[in-house]
Amino acid sequence: MGAKEMVERIKDEASEERERIISEAKENANKKVEEARAELERQKKLFVDAEERKGAEEKDRIIRAARQNARKLRWTAEEEMIEKALEAALGRMKGVKSEGFKGTSYPEILAGLIKESALSIATGSSAGEDVEVLLSEEDAAASYVDPAMLTNVTTEISHDSGVEVQLSLSDERVNSAGGVIVRRKDGKIEVNNTFEQRMTRLSTSLREEIVKTLFTGK
Amino acid sequence: MAVEALKIIREGEEEGRKLLDEAQASVANIQNDAEGEIKRLKEQAREDEQSSASEISAKYVQEGKQEEAAIVKTAEEEANALKAATESNLDSTVNVVLERILGVR
Numbered sequence: 001m002g003a004k005e006m007v008e009r010i011k012d013e014a015s016e017e018r019e020r021i022i023s024e025a026k027e028n029a030n031k032k033v034e035e036a037r038a039e040l041e042r043q044k045k046l047f048v049d050a051e052e053r054k055g056a057e058e059k060d061r062i063i064r065a066a067r068q069n070a071r072k073l074r075w076t077a078e079e080e081m082i083e084k085a086l087e088a089a090l091g092r093m094k095g096v097k098s099e100g101f102k103g104t105s106y107p108e109i110l111a112g113l114i115k116e117s118a119l120s121i122a123t124g125s126s127a128g129e130d131v132e133v134l135l136s137e138e139d140a141a142a143s144y145v146d147p148a149m150l151t152n153v154t155t156e157i158s159h160d161s162g163v164e165v166q167l168s169l170s171d172e173r174v175n176s177a178g179g180v181i182v183r184r185k186d187g188k189i190e191v192n193n194t195f196e197q198r199m200t201r202l203s204t205s206l207r208e209e210i211v212k213t214l215f216t217g218k
Numbered sequence: 219m220a221v222e223a224l225k226i227i228r229e230g231e232e233e234g235r236k237l238l239d240e241a242q243a244s245v246a247n248i249q250n251d252a253e254g255e256i257k258r259l260k261e262q263a264r265e266d267e268q269s270s271a272s273e274i275s276a277k278y279v280q281e282g283k284q285e286e287a288a289i290v291k292t293a294e295e296e297a298n299a300l301k302a303a304t305e306s307n308l309d310s311t312v313n314v315v316l317e318r319i320l321g322v323r
Contacts, residue, residue, distance in 0.1 A: 003226045003227050004226065006230065007226055007229070011234055013234065014233070014235070017238060018237045018241035022248070025244065025245035025248040025249065026248055028249075029251065030252075033252050033255050036259055036260070040263045044263060051274040051275065052274055054274075058278050059279070059285075060282075061282075062283065063282055063285050066285065066286035066289040067289060069290060071293075073293040073297050074297055074300065076297070077298075077300050078300065081301060085308055089312045089315035102317075112321050112322065113320075193321075195320075198318070198321075202318050202319070206318050209318065213311040213314045214307050214308070215304060
């Protein structure tokens with residue numbers, strides 16, 4: 001082999017090696033890029049899935065809040081109507097003093113409250129109870145309760161329950177729209193049957209009845 | 219003569235080395251290009267992620283808001299219907315309250 005032929009051979013081999021090296025480098029580079037692309041696609045899918053979950057949770061949160069607001073809206077409407085009924089009742093209560101209620105005059109209503117109060121003080125007591133009746137300034141001035149009425153109530157209590165009580169009107173006044181306070185003369189037992197106290201005391205059961213009547217018409 | 223031949227062979231070897239050096243330089247370029255492409259793909263992916271996150275979030279929020287509007291509308295209608303329906307029971311309810319407060323049944 002001559003020198004020129006050797007040189008040609010060296011050049012050919014070098015060229016082949018160069019092509020091989022470049023080709024291998026390109027192949028590796030393409031492989032790396034494709035692997036990176038595949039990894040990024042995989043990460044993108046995971047990311048999108050996570051974002052979809054977050055989005056769905058946010059949507060659920062909005063809907064839950066809306067349902068809660070809807071319940072609140074209904075509750076507020078119910079409360080408004082209950083409040084309206086109570087206000088209307090208070091408004092009508094003023095007229096009760098002059099017009100009575102369901103055929104019962106205001107003095108008769110007071111007599112009933114006095115009887116109920118006195119009975120709860122005297123029941124269980126063997127001795128006769130000395131109790132006094134406290135009225136508001138307005139009711140006292142209007143003389144809705146007089147000694148004759150108290151005598152009648154005393155008789156009724158004795159007749160109906162066999163309990164002896166002595167009822168009298170107190171000079172003390174109560175700050176109230178109406179109703180009575182009945183207490184033992186020694187002040188140890190007191191039954192507050194003013195309208196305000198009755199409303200407070202009866203609020204739970206009254207509310208149940210209001211809801212029943214207002215929303216079911218029963 | 220032999221010296222001349224050796225010189226020619228050395229020159230050939232030198233050319234061969236150059237070719238291989240060129241190949242190594244090309245390899246470095248190819249690798250750099252690939253790294254550059256990967257970097258570009260990652261940046262693009264980050265941008266895509268940000269934009270798809272916004273799109274996905276906006277889509278679900280819009281769906282949620284639509285349902286919210288429907289729920290609130292229905293609730294308002296129901297509340298108004300409830301008020302209208304109970305209006306007719308107001309008088310009897312007031313009577314119930316008065317019966318209890320006044321102790322008249």
